Amino acid sequence: MSLRKYFENLTLADCLLLTALFFFSYVVQFYYKHFTRPNKLPGPFPLPIIECAYCFRGDIRQLFTSLTKKYGDIYEIQLGGIRRIIISRPEYIEKFFNNSTKHSTFMSRLPYTQGIEELGVARKGLLNNDDFKSWRFNRQFFTQAILSPSFNNEAINRTKLLFEELEGYWKSLGSTNPDDEEWSLKTDFSKWFHRFTNDMIVVLTTGERSYSMGSYYNTLSPVKASHPDTLIDDSDRFVKGITQFVVGVSLFVFLGPFMRHYVPIIRDKANSVLKNRDYLFGKLDTIIRKRRQEIEVMQNKELKHDMLTSLIVANTERDINYKKTVGGEIFLPMTDIEIRSNILDAFLAGTDTTANLFSFITYYLCHYPEVKRKMLAEIDSIVQPKSSFQLTHNDLSKLRYCEAIIKEVERIFPVVNLTSRYAASPIEIGGYQWPVGTTFHIDFVSLHRHKDYWSNPEAFDPDRFFHDKMNESYLNVKYENIIKDDHNNNTKDEKVGKKYSFVMFGGGFRICPGRKLAIIELLSLMVYVFGKYDVELVDKESPLKTKSSAITNCQELMVKIKPRFQQL
Structure with missing residues (x-):
């Protein structure tokens, strides 16, 4: 009850101050994570909340081809809360195409995301299934x-x-x-x-x-x-x-x-x-x-x-x-x-x-x-x-x-x-x-x-x-x-x-x-x-x-x- 009374007594100025403090804390944490990341690669600079979405003009093909021309064969971009490493050289991709089904290092196409779960296609079927046993079962049939x-x-x-x-x-x-x-x-x-x-x-x-x-x-x-x-x-x-x-x-x-x-x-x-x-x-x-x-x-x-x-x-x-x-x-x-x-x-x-x-x-x-x-x-x-x-x-x-x-x-x-x-x-x-x-x-x-x-x-x-x-x-x-x-x-x-x-x-x-x-x-x-x-x-x-x-x-x-x- 005391906590409830505390919030009831907050003025508009108090609410704005709390919001500002919360946002400041988020920004500090966001950029701390960005500047302390391993293997710093070139790429567009991320902004809080929208990350690198400001680069997106509605066309995925245009987005990544333009970024590759600007940043080279290996670069990074922050989208959807995920740091993504973009590669476009043959020697970089060979390890991803291991023929053996005994190795599942790259079983997953993407990490778990709320978006894929929201779509209703996470861990099901073949395309978005990152459970190796389930995927192999589905693939068989x-x-x-x-x-x-x-x-x-x-x-x-x-x-x-x-x-x-x-x-x-x-x-x-x-x-x-x-x-x-x-x-x-x-x-x-x-x-x-x-x-x-x-x-x-x-x-x-x-x-x-x-x-x-x-x-x-x-x-x-x-x-x-x-x-x-x-x-x-x-x-x-x-x-x-x-x-x-x-x-x-x-x-x-x-x-x-x-x-x-x-x-x-x-x-x-x-x-x-x-x-x-x-x-x-x-x-x-x-x-x-x-x-x-x-x-x-x-x-x-x-x-x-x-x-x-x-x-x-x-x-x-x-x-x-x-x-x-x-x-x-x-x-x-x-x-x-x-x-x-x-x-x-x-x-x-x-x-x-x-x-x-x-x-x-x-x-x-x-x-x-x-x-x-x-x-x-x-x-x-x-x-x-x-x-x-x-x-x-x-x-x-x-x-x-x-x-x-x-x-x-x-x-x-x-x-x-x-x-x-x-x-x-x-x-x-x-x-x-x-x-x-x-x-x-x-x-x-x-x-x-x-x-x-x-x-x-x-x-x-x-x-x-x-x-x-x-x-x-x-x-x-x-x-x-x-x-x-x-x-x-x-x-x-x-x-x-x-x-x-x-x-x-x-x-x-x-x-x-x-x-x-x-x-x-x-x-x-x-x-x-x-x-x-x-x-x-x-x-x-x-x-x-x-x-x-x-x-x-x-x-x-x-x-x-x-x-x-x-x-x-």
Whole structure:
């Protein structure tokens, strides 16, 4: 009661004085910690509360590339209450890509933060799971589904079926006569392929169809797609929700709780991300409950082979690899939250990244006609001109120049801007000894254009990768080895930098498990789109319209398409 009376008797002047003393104490502690930190590196000077957020202009890619140019290959930045070490030299990153799952020094991408917990994705699934045992369990069933031969055969078949659906929409929009073969269409490629990859990952992951391409078609045409309106509307909202979630993650990773909760503009954006998160979680929970009910009904029938079904039956008697215990350890079925996290990870990693990279491929091909000509010559030599064709793994493995184009576009304009690693034990990086708890970020944009490892790094030149020796040196992105699930990392090649000067799918035991699917989609789309259609930019002088957070999103890519004179 005496303490209560004390506060009741405080005057306004007393309150202001206490506030000033509290703030002064905070500032002293903040700068004491800053000036006594180990291994003082160059970087922007942090300010109390906002830290280095004053450098942020809304674009993560621009932020870190500009800081790297100013401060060099290793520097620091204070954001979200965390001291972050930014690196962009190949020799600095090799230790982060240890192939052995027995070593978990860099298991965590980031230290525990309130932001990731607030998003509801901490320690769940794969992307943000820093519990090694839980991550390995989830990874086992994730890869068991997505890396299987049947899954990848289905991916090739589904790509063809979905592209045929897409072609129907294009022709309907571009022609007035259904029999007209001389039609043309001006359209936004980025919108179409974000929806294409969404429909692709949904059907491969859950076994259910979504109709986000049909939804976009309905916004452009008075003649509506032949799908129920409820499915169309739901698909449209879902694909927008995935994109919004990806863009919004950076707010919760790089900005502290004060910025997210009290700074008006940022607070509104953070609340919008959380509202969208609740929608996505609810949508996925409904899909999971529906499939559980289907499985219960199908007691004596063969189950589907999609990822969702595999995760639901994992560690149950319907799992063909079921083991109740091993060495006294009891294996439990996956909870709905764990399943939801894995499915969400698949959506997040398998939708926007592939769609954006294909948009960037299109942009560069339209600016480099000689590269496009060589690509078409390769496509036409492998897929003979005819009215219809079905790609096979063998066809895709022959597209060596197309592979080189994919790699060079990813080198010069990577979709993923940064990856993070958190040191669980002391380590030497860049000539410094770093204590436990240090957070590192690998800047892929600066790494892939580093002048010490790439000749003429700003030039677009797929021939960098179009060599037998070069293809052998990038085993984790070569089509044949992806299909064989080769986990080897890049080996040194004298023509292209050195080991780890190019990192497309990450490395080590956290290498992207969806890399096979990504390559299948990209190569197949290059054949179907450019083999069957002439594609030109509407405005060749216009720069790429992008927005960067965790990844760089293509906001718009206006093109003009028409059937090629020689139809396939």
